[in-house]
Amino acid sequence: MLRTVMLPTDFSDDCESILGFASGLPALGVKVVVLTHVVEASGMEGPIIAEKVDEVRDRLRTSAAVLEAAGLKVEVRVPTGDPFDTIVALATEAGVDAIVCGSHAKGLMTQLVAGSVSERLLRDAPVPMLLARFDLLKNQGDPGSLLKRFGEKVLMPTDFSLSASHAFTSAMELPKGLIKTLYLMHAVDPGLTGEKLRRAEEGAEFHLKNLQAMAQQQGISASVVVRRGEPQRAILEELDERRATGVITGTRGRNAIQEALMGSVSMTLLRQASCPVMIVP
Structure with a gap:
């Protein structure tokens, strides 16, 4: 809160x-x-x-x-x-x-x-x-007015790390009714193919649907989005397509490589996002 x-x-x-x-x-x-x-x-x-x-x-x-x-x-x-x-x-x-x-x-x-x-x-x-x-x-x-509209369409990219979990919790703790629509998104590694790609997409959808259910229990209309592609580009594309009014995301990944990746995603959002961004440690 x-x-x-x-x-x-x-x-x-x-x-x-x-x-x-x-x-x-x-x-x-x-x-x-x-x-x-x-x-x-x-x-x-x-x-x-x-x-x-x-x-x-x-x-x-x-x-x-x-x-x-x-x-x-x-x-x-x-x-x-x-x-x-x-x-x-x-x-x-x-x-x-x-x-x-x-x-x-x-x-x-x-x-x-x-x-x-x-x-x-x-x-x-x-x-x-x-x-x-x-x-x-x-x-x-x-x-x-950017903050007054922040919750109309919120995009939440996640890599399912602890930091991403903190970001989700922070979103759920915002005043009831603030978030009108929530897009829960995960970007799948574009280098995956075949069975590995199928498992990655199914796993992402499973975890996102769990988050969706929790958001819906709070009275929030939530949608699940799984995209293939490099995270920074995929997130910015989703941001523009949805005309999001706010972004909430974590800043630390599950391991050293993801730590660097999430830091890069955070900096990209700060420089290019067309709406306010909340970065959660």
Whole structure:
């Protein structure tokens, strides 16, 4: 259940878009937003750090008005330290249920985070991450509407790993009635043929139908989709064909090879998905 989320911000030109996006969080059941900016204080003297922290806090309080107008309670936090370590520590300390960020085509962008740190957040964040591409947000008159429509058509790719199971559980814990239609999907290895292909498709359908039954018990209309093909391409094709309004997926596979594959799928979705994406560890 999403009740409290963290929203890191860097006061960039994209800040307004992600704040507008976050204004739609009440539709997912969110009540509290921890609005934060990490001050990298390395090399700074005490008085300068204090001045910087006060400046950042004032800016965050101004930004909080957008979220408060949407009915959200906002907690402003201005920690200092390494961005990745500090964000992860604060997420744990504040007991947040997810981290909300925007993404660029070149990769994930968060509060003062770039390069390898962004990859670490995607891979090692202890809670789900809820993301949308900045260019997608900027094309919306009301970016928050993306979250208000999130549950209309949700695509859930799965490799049946523990992480995928966590993603399914997270979907079932969203407010009752939020998910109107759920597409449960598995991509079968395109290199399989004959008996191996038949077994893979039958096995996938069996597991997907079990998930379908559980979703239907929650009052969710769920469909089973088995596609042949490379996962990234198959998922994007399914996403476009269904005109999905949201994606929920895991980020870790069942073994080292699938770990790398799921990480690749997650990054592909962040860069190319035409709707918000929830990545669940």
